[in-house]
Amino acid sequence: MFRLLEESGFTRVRSAVVPGFRFRKQSTQDAAEAYGVKAVMMTALKPRSG
Amino acid sequence: MTSLTTDQESLEAVLKDEIIRMYQEVADQPESTFHFYHGREAAEMFGYAAEWLDRAPSGAVASFAGVGNPHERSNLRPGETVLDLGSGAGLDALIASLQVGPAGRVIGVDLNPAMCVKAQAHATTTGTRMECRQGPMEEIPLPDASVDVLISNGVINLSFRKRRVIQEIFRVLREGGRISVTDIVSAKQLSQSIVNDPKLWAS
Numbered sequence: 001m002f003r004l005l006e007e008s009g010f011t012r013v014r015s016a017v018v019p020g021f022r023f024r025k026q027s028t029q030d031a032a033e034a035y036g037v038k039a040v041m042m043t044a045l046k047p048r049s050g
Numbered sequence: 051m052t053s054l055t056t057d058q059e060s061l062e063a064v065l066k067d068e069i070i071r072m073y074q075e076v077a078d079q080p081e082s083t084f085h086f087y088h089g090r091e092a093a094e095m096f097g098y099a100a101e102w103l104d105r106a107p108s109g110a111v112a113s114f115a116g117v118g119n120p121h122e123r124s125n126l127r128p129g130e131t132v133l134d135l136g137s138g139a140g141l142d143a144l145i146a147s148l149q150v151g152p153a154g155r156v157i158g159v160d161l162n163p164a165m166c167v168k169a170q171a172h173a174t175t176t177g178t179r180m181e182c183r184q185g186p187m188e189e190i191p192l193p194d195a196s197v198d199v200l201i202s203n204g205v206i207n208l209s210f211r212k213r214r215v216i217q218e219i220f221r222v223l224r225e226g227g228r229i230s231v232t233d234i235v236s237a238k239q240l241s242q243s244i245v246n247d248p249k250l251w252a253s
Contacts (some may be wrong), residue, residue, distance in 0.1 A: 036237025
């Protein structure tokens with residue numbers, strides 16, 4: 001999503017992992033970890049033209 | 051090619067139904083257990099201020115199904131126009147409304163018309179201003195350059211067409227507008243068995 005934001009014209013794209021996010025069900029959490037699934041906070045700006 | 055497109059459209063339609071079903075269930079039966087944390091427990095986990103949760107209608111808090119706290123870095127100011135993409139039962143939109151005040155405007159967009167009705171009822175209960183529009187995030191039902199700030203919480207990952215969603219967000223934002231989004235990302239390509247399973251994708 002970070003890349004998509006930049007490619008769509010957003011600037012100052014920032015991301016940080018959301019601390020403490022996890023799935024309640026352990027099997028889902030295990031699968032999520034296996035795929036590198038995480039929650040992130042992203043901020044970005046639509047630049048002014050000119 | 052046509053067959054592939056048809057397959058994807060068909061999968062998207064199934065997925066849309068599953069997303070509506072799952073999040074409707076969270077809203078209608080918040081006392082149930084889901085494989086993700088929800089309600090006040092989840093909101094507190096992500097650092098939502100107790101003051102916000104105490105002021106919000108209990109139904110909006112109980113139905114919260116976000117994955118983080120987009121308010122942490124939204125820096126909303128009085129008078130701004132905010133779009134909550136995937137507003138659900140309305141908790142994030144109501145919190146945004148408290149921050150932008152009576153001179154501001156908060157618009158929720160949700161795929162599920164029943165959630166829009168619920169979110170607006172919650173807004174009415176608390177005397178906050180929030181309008182909700184039913185529509186898909188791939189075709190946001192708002193004019194170009196009409197929003198100062200976009201917030202979203204755990205929603206964009208549900209779309210098969212994320213590039214389209216991001217382009218739509220760019221379109222509705224004013225120049226100088228900003229986004230504060232919390233969402234789920236994956237470092238690895240999900241297996242086809244996950245992609246093809248609407249229940250797993252919707253969660």
